[in-house]
Amino acid sequence: MSVDPCTPVLVGLGVAMRREEDPAIAVEPIDLMLEAVRCAGEDCSTPALLADIDTIAVPRGRWRYRNPAGEIARAIGALHAKTIVSSVGVLQQSLIATACADIAQGRIESALVTGADAGYRLLRAKLTANEAVERDQDDDPDMRLEPAAELRHPAELAAGLTMPVGLYAILESARRAAAGLDIDAHRDRLATRSARFAEIAANNPHAWNRQQPSIAEVRNAGPRNPMQAFPYTRAQCSTWNVDQAAALLLCSARRAEALGIDRARWIFPVASAESNHMVPLSARRDLTRSPGADTSAAAVLAAAGTAIDEIDLVDLYSCFPVAVDMAADAAGLGAGIDLTITGGMAFAGGPYNNYFFQATARAAELLRAGVGRTALLSCVSGILTKQAFALWSIDPPKHGFVRRDVTAEVAGMASAQPLPVVQDYSGPGVIAGCTVLHTRGAAPIAVALLDTPAGERALAVSDEATVLAGMELDEWVGRRVEVSGGRLLA
8 A cells, every 4th residue: 555655654662661779770761761762763773763853752750851852862863853841731642643743744754752750760769768860951842841720629639639549549439339339349340450451461571560460469458559549459550660761753654765664664653632621530520431531532433434343452541440441431442352452550560651652662562563453542641631542553544644632622512511619618418439548657538529519519538437447348429428627527
């Protein structure tokens, strides 16, 4: 099949992973990125392509560099490259989609998207009372991308929901209640899938944790697997203390042909769809569905002219189990389908603000190896605040690469309109979602998101033993309760 010269193609991929116990010899994030970038250059068999890169985009991790894209440009000789750094709250897929769209529209010929985080290095430095030193890097990128609004509502922070796990657990409880599952059956279901993810990670050479815990070991809390936010144990949460990087090297078909890059190694981005409509979790009308994910999934499949049963490989963003389920529902994926190709963020590793590149690289690796012809990936930013889907194939797209931004469409939906959220609420309410937070070094606390008679939302907390125990044994979603000054009355 002939290919339009401006068709974007993924021609190089690189991953890097280190696990040093001594933080003094551990590799800092920018060097992890450079290792992955150079691997991508070697992977396309034409390292010289790196010096011709037109844009370099990097999502921010837990590092202090102002412009790592500029540092990379200087290291690979791409001195004319436009440098882009995106903040947390910008979809990782947005960087890939922008690069592909710019190539497809002839604005650039090539692009590099890369990222890294060195969470294990940070952890080991903390545990050994050392400092994880980073080089000075203080110039500014040509473009800095920021989210349009805050990812969290102030009421969520005031209720102690400072970490994502508690908010995701609230969503999980709402879906459990809507499905009519009792608590034990629901926990069994989650643990069974997590154990399957661990099996997949065991066969992924790039996975951080390739051990295979049993269903019981995943499900049940213990000294090495503490409860984080009921019903999530640590084994069901993203493992972000990892030192991992990935790099994706894209160029036009014209450029790939001119460089003699083997056609068998080309992977085509077919379509991308994203919603950037932002609603804090506590203000969402329906805690069981994501209008943005539903619309993005439908848009990406329609743009590709592909039915969901024609997809061979799937990787759904897996920071917490509910994110997988919402994306699966959005895409119309049935039971019995593996929902990860990496092993998921709990086992393969969830480098902060970078996992999606790891998953994309793995998808390309498997497609090249003949494991299917198409791959569908989902991406999330925030607390399921923004959503995206991407479709890749070994075959060129029938109508060229398509990028859809469905933000305006989603923003106009009645189901996506935010509810008012009040703080320090007193009065009756019905629990819409709930969890018990288990924070190291602190007493457990129950948190409930309420629907009030006035059509508002409110958060309430409790440290009463009867509430803490009851919320982990019985279904509290749908229960009528009384609240005084933001505290549940037992």
